[in-house]
Amino acid sequence: MLKIYSTLFEVLGPQGWWPHPTRFGKIVGALLAPAVKWGNVVRAIDNLEKAGIDNFPALRELDVKLLEEYIRPTIYYRKKAQALKAMANKEELLEIKGSLLLREEFLSLPNVGRETADSLLLYAWDYPIMVVDAYTKRILYRLGYLPQEKIDYDLVQQLIESKLPKDLSTYQEYHALLVRLGELYCKKSPLCEDCPLNKDCQKIHLKLVEG
Ligand code: SF4
Structure with missing residues (x-):
């Protein structure tokens, strides 16, 4: 290896991953990335940022239909909108250190699987997994x-x-x-x-x- x-x-x-400079972008990117070309993830994050959605409180307030529109460039965007909303509603997780317990928290979010949970831990929580x-x-x-x-x-x-x-x-x-x-x-x-x-x-x- x-x-x-x-x-x-x-x-x-x-490679300088994760290829987005902000923590918000890393988390949103990890949730949107499964089964999607990175270029489409970037388009979705750009749509959100242009609409001023560049932080979790704003994401929490955003109407779910509008959120789906912004992230439409990614496949399964309805399911991914649910995952984003769930993460925005669990903002306290942002303050928790990376651990296998936190992994369980991620896995309990809707439409978050092992690859996504581990991407979040590795790139947005700096936890080696x-x-x-x-x-x-x-x-x-x-x-x-x-x-x-x-x-x-x-x-x-x-x-x-x-x-x-x-x-x-x-x-x-x-x-x-x-x-x-x-x-x-x-x-x-x-x-x-x-x-x-x-x-x-x-x-x-x-x-x-x-x-
Ligand atoms: S492209 Fe894949 S299959 Fe071909 S040599 Fe490289 S690792 Fe092996």
């Missing part, structure tokens, strides 16, 4: 670390965390680098020739063996 990290960091450079997304599973499966791509979230998280030092910036950077690799090379049809991990990847080895 560390070797993957150093190779990706060397080739792709620091590994985020697992579809790119992570795909890449680790193709590299030969996982027996299959469709696999339980917690198993993948435990595997990565067991092989890395529990360090906030390493976790923040590692997840961002895997997402970048997935976007650039490890797509559904992978571009293995130019991928920085191709020397150690089972997928390309298998392909070569299969001829």
Whole structure:
């Protein structure tokens, strides 16, 4: 895992995540991000900010129909509006330090799953926990670390965390680098020739063996 990290960091450079400067933007971004291209998340946050919704009290007061309109560029925007409202109504969570107990609080919010809860913890609460997304599973499966791509979230998280030092910036950077690799090379049809991990990847080895 560390070797993957150093190779990706060397080739792709620091990703500087989370890609929004304010804590409000990080939290809203994490809640809107699942299954959505980042460009659409940015459009939704821009819509909110242009309407003066750049803090939780304003979000709490906002009519839910209007909120849905502002975040319409993101898929499942109705469900995501519920998650945003629930977070705005639990503003006291902002003052709590990151922990596994706080994770449970996030998971009790409507339409918040493990990936979103861990993104909130890692990027908005600075708590070292590994985020697992579809790119992570795909890449680790193709590299030969996982027996299959469709696999339980917690198993993948435990595997990565067991092989890395529990360090906030390493976790923040590692997840961002895997997402970048997935976007650039490890797509559904992978571009293995130019991928920085191709020397150690089972997928390309298998392909070569299969001829
Ligand atoms: S070599 Fe190909 S399959 Fe392996 S990680 Fe890179 S892009 Fe994905």
